[in-house]
Amino acid sequence: MLHITVTAKKSVNPEQDGLGRPYVGYEAGMTQDEMYEANHGEWAIGVRGQNERYALFSFGRTVIQAVEIDSLERTTLYGRDPEEKRDDRYTIHGKILSKGHPVFDKYVGSATPVSIARNPVRYFEDAEFDSVAGRPCRCGCGEISTGGDFVPGHDQKAIHERIARIGTVAEFLDWMDVVRPASLSR
Numbered sequence: 001m002l003h004i005t006v007t008a009k010k011s012v013n014p015e016q017d018g019l020g021r022p023y024v025g026y027e028a029g030m031t032q033d034e035m036y037e038a039n040h041g042e043w044a045i046g047v048r049g050q051n052e053r054y055a056l057f058s059f060g061r062t063v064i065q066a067v068e069i070d071s072l073e074r075t076t077l078y079g080r081d082p083e084e085k086r087d088d089r090y091t092i093h094g095k096i097l098s099k100g101h102p103v104f105d106k107y108v109g110s111a112t113p114v115s116i117a118r119n120p121v122r123y124f125e126d127a128e129f130d131s132v133a134g135r136p137c138r139c140g141c142g143e144i145s146t147g148g149d150f151v152p153g154h155d156q157k158a159i160h161e162r163i164a165r166i167g168t169v170a171e172f173l174d175w176m177d178v179v180r181p182a183s184l185s186r
């Protein structure tokens with residue numbers, strides 16, 4: 001699971017914030033929607049976190065929110081010079097879980113399951129949920145694959161989508177033979 005530690009609520013400049021937020025963080029009394037709006041981006045999520053299905057958010061040492069991840073949207077931050085790329089950040093899009101969902105019931109309101117660290121973004125194993133979680137299908141459909149990179153049949157869908165970018169199958173073969181001649185691939 002992905003685990004993110006949020007700060008106390010603080011104002012930010014909406015013009016400089018990638019999500020146009022007036023504030024980020026948490027304060028007592030916030031609704032779940034407000035917590036999500038304030039804290040679902042923009043995080044430096046590494047490769048390890050790209051296939052997680054759930055994200056927990058903690059404030060202090062208590063879990064305040066659980067989200068079932070639909071997708072991660074990448075945004076690139078730039079310095080003053082627009083040419084100067086600084087960092088890739090991700091915004092988590094997903095469903096806010098509530099009472100009755102097993103992940104919510106297990107974690108929200110309980111002690112943070114990860115140790116204290118400087119980095120707000122952490123990952124941890126939960127055998128109960130990770131084992132059935134699978135990972136997003138590589139074709140990009142948004143479905144969860146539990147048996148590999150693709151939901152059954154979606155490898156074909158993915159490859160045909162690539163072929164269609166070039167044109168017909170014949171055109172794809174012509175293109176492929178140029179970019180990767182057979183004599184070089186053996």
Ligand SMILES: [Zn+2]
Binds near residue numbers: 142
């Ligand atoms: Zn798929």
